[in-house]
Amino acid sequence: MLPFAKFHPASLLDLHEWSTLSRNEISPFLQRFGIQPLGRKFPMLRIYEGVLGLSPFDEACENMLGHGLIRTTKVAGMVGLAPETLLEKVRDRNSEYPPLYVFGPRRHLMLRAQIEQMCNSMRNEWQSIEPLQNHALPASRLARHLEVSQSRIDALLINKADLPARIISEGRVRYIVSDVVRRLTPSGSEKTPSATENVTHRPAGGAPIGLFAATAAHAAAQAQTLRSCTGSGADARRGDCLHGASAEAKLSKT
Template identity: 55%
Template sequence: MQPFAKFHLATLIDLHKWSTLSRNEIRPFLARFGVEPLGSKYPMLRIYEAVLGISPTGALEDDMLGQGLIRLGEAAGMIGLGPDVFLERLRAKKNAFRPFYVFGPKRHLMLRAQVEAMLRSPRNSWHALDPISGHALPASRLARTLKVPQSLIDALMADKDDLPARIITDGRVRYIVADVAHKLTSPSSGEAPAAGEEPHATEPREDSTNAVLASTGGMAGGLFSAASKRANRQTYAPRSRTESGSNARGGDRAYGAPAEAKLSGT
């Protein structure tokens, strides 16, 4: 697959190749992050920023993101590790590997370009990409950012098999704010389960959820927009543009973040 440019108008077939998701999954998956198509296609930059939380700053990063995602099981095979062993190492603090994305129990994905860069480099180097401020936050900051009671966040995190989308860097977990807001406003996202996944039964939310969300506009997009504006006023420490795996710096520290479901069949 040739890398996509950041303003490439991607079809569902393009996104299937880029993301590893099936074509039937793509529309409901992107809806979780508030991404709408332009006509019948999706500008890739919308997906980079809303889903991955990355905005490319030059041709190198544009090319990296355009090469798409790779399933964690495939990456493990390229590195010479079993999937479970690789997943355990990725969850460990201060590990030598690049960040990975968890979009569901069996959706552990990495950026293909970073995995391949690590394999090419004699020093296991890979080019780090700066996250967009406020795109993903540790669990401890979600209630304050979204202006909802902590009890709602605690209830959302109670189902370990249906957690919001998250990014794990150096064992530190950050939850993607748009998906958290989406889950708060829509107990059942309507997303088709990935191949091999069992659909999860949804539990009715407590009555206070509707009241709280009604007071914020009742829409995930509105919650995320407000949260982003607040988060963008924060200052993040600068990162090195090119980092070795052993020296790579992670994102925000997660406090008591639950462990991911065991990888199987990726």
């Protein structure tokens, strides 16, 4: 029963409950991000880091992640908006909403705990978790990071109805690197990164890299790289952990 601990050995049924996806969808969904089970189950930390790009650095964050995801259709009902209107507001540069995880048509999800915090707060505040380094990148950085031509990235993003998995946060779109790699791999012979390429350890004050961050690399067979996990303080305003929402670059609709 939710919330799950970060090392909870999750079954497909557990992941159905956590993600809102059907049990039949779970395995192909995780393959998009190169996430493999440990035995027949998945430590939840692999899901948090490989899918969301988030790693809990204290008990409060672990509890937040463990409560799972919620569909935007339900969020819309909670805030009194039509689903389409909610999505427009989330995409806006002045959005007050938590990050949106887009995994395909009709797969618009948010962290349930952040939505509940926002609804309970008099100032629309919610707790954030600093994203893992290089788990998701803007379109402008994908080609250099993956060492492929910009034309391949442009071709991948031309069909707006079939984009790679992405995160919409603070008025910006970032594409989940492992899903981009999976789409690039069958299409040509250009170099794509292995699980151990593009590994950058966290500098002082930089973004955390995560214990299982290697799951965000090559979506085919790959080894996992264990690394350290750190995060920012849990009780400060934007820039640390407690959020209203700030204005960022204008986001094109997805």
